[in-house]
Amino acid sequence: MLKDITLGQYFPGNSLLHKLDPRMKLLLAICYIVLIFLAKSAPAYALILLFTVLIVAVSGVSFGVVLRSLKPLFFVLIFTTLINVFWSNGTTVLWTWGPFAITREGLIRAVTMAIRIVLLMASTSVILMYTTSPISLTDGIERLLSPLAKIGVPVHTFAMMMTMALRFIPTLLEETQKIINAQKARGADFDSGNLIDKAKALIPILIPLLISQFRRAEELATAMECRCYRGGGGRTRMTVLRFALRDFFAALAVAALLAGIILLNLYFPALL
C-alpha cells in the first residue's frame, strides 16, 4: 500500500517540454508566475489561459491529469473565493445580508484570484513536475544557484541532500511497511480506538524506523567515503547541461507573451 505512492509526478516522455534544459524551465516557471500576476485586463487573462492550454498540449500530458492535479486545490479555491467575496471593500454593493455585503469589485477579485491560482498551479505543475524528472530538477536548482556557492552558501550540500532524500523515499516507505507488518504480527492494533490511541499506536513504528535510519545513514556515509566523496569541491558531473536552440525559442515565446500582456493591459481597461 505504501509502495504505491509515486515519487513526484513525473511522466516520462519525449516532448519539447521534456527536452528543455531544467535551468531554463525553472527560470521560465518563475517568469510565468510573475506574468500571471501582471495580467490586469480580461483579454490578458484570456491570452495566458490560451498559452497555458498550449503548454499542456505541447507537453503531451493529458488534460484530464492536469485537471485532476487541481483537485487538492478545491478547498483553497473555495476559501479564497469566499473571503474575497465577503471581505472585499467595494463601492458597488450588489446584495447585503446582515453584516455581509457582496460588491461588484469583491466578486471580480474573487473570480480573478481563482483564475490566477488555477493557472499558476496548472502551468508550474506541467512545466516543473510532469515533464521534469526530480533528478534533473535538483540538478537544475544546483546549477542555477551555484553562483551563491562563492559567497559561502552550501549549494552542493543542499542539492546532495535533496537527491538523497529522493533516492531514499521509496526505501523508507518499504521499511515502514515492513515494520508495520512486523508489529501487526506481534498483535499491535493500529485501527481501533480514538485519535490519541491511534497516535500512540504509531510509536512502535516510529522508534524502530528512526533507529534503523540512523544506522543506514552511518553505513551510507562510509560507503560514500569509500567512493572518494569529499564534498562539492573538485567534483565534475557526467551530464553537462547545455542550452540548446529550443531553450532560446522557449525564452522567446515567454518574452512574446510578456509583451502581449503588457500591450493588452494598456489597450483594454483593467478589471479592477
Place this chain on the structure above:
Amino acid sequence: MAEIVIKAEDISFSYESDHPADQIPVLNHLNLEIEKGSFVAVLGHNGSGKSTMAKLFNLILTPTSGNLYLFGKKFDEETVTEDEFFALRQRIGMVFQNPDNQLVATIVEEDVAFGPENLGVPPAEIRERVDAALEIVGMKEFARHSPHQLSGGQKQRIAIAGIIALRPDIIIFDESTAMLDPRGRSDVLATIEKLNREFGTTILHITHYMEEAIRADRVIVIDSGSILLDGTPAEVFSNVRTLKSVGLDVPQVTELLLEIREDGFNLPKNVLSYEEGARAIADYLNQKKGRSSR
C-alpha cells in the same frame, strides 16, 4: 613472485571506549600479505574481526599499532597528504553488505557516475567508465532505471559497478552476498570471479558461505582477531576439527569423507566437491576390489 599489494605487519586494533578496561582488541597482532591479482576469501564467524580488517585496508579505520603497507609503501597517517590518501582509497574499492545503503542517486547510471564525479574525471570519460562498468556487471539495459525497481542482487551489481568505475586495483567485498537470495548471490559471485579472471583485479572476499570460499585461490580463516588458517581451499578445509571448533562449517562432503577416514578407510582429506568425493570413494573401492581379487 607477484607483487604484494597489501601487507599487514603485526597489526592490532581496538575500538575506542570510555573505559580502557573494556577495550577488547578486535585484531590481535595480525600478519598478512595479499598478492596482486589473487582471489582471497576471508572466513570467520561474527565478531572475529574480519570486517574490521577490511576497514583497515580501506583506510576507514587506522590500526592502533603495527604497520600497514599498501602497494609497497608504508601508510603513515601523520605524513599522508589528502590527495595521496584519496588516491589510495581510489585504488582500494569496497562493496558492503546492504546494497540499499550504498546507492546514492535516483538513477542507476547517475549512481555509477558518483565515484568518478568525486574524483573530478572529465564528463566524457565518466560516460565511458559508466558504460564500461555497467557492461561488466551485465546491467547495461537498466542504466536509466531507478534503484528501487531492482532486486537485491541487481542493486548489489550496481554497487559493484559504482566501484569498478573508480578503476581500483583491489576490491574488498565485505559480506556482499550475505543479504541476497541464491540467484542474486550467484550473479554477484560470477561478477566477482569475472573481475578477477578477466581484469586481474585483486579480490578480498569476506564471507561466511563455504561454497563461495571454495571458489577462491586462497582462503584465510580469522578467529579472535588473528589468522588461524591460511592456504588453498583444499588445504584449509581439510582442517575440519579446527574449523568446527571456531564455529565455522566445512563443506558437507569434506566432513563426510573425514568421518569415513576416521573409521579406518584411506580416503583423501582435501575433497571439496561432490564429484571429487564420489570419484575418491569409487577409486578407493576399485582399488580395494583389485587388491582382494589378486
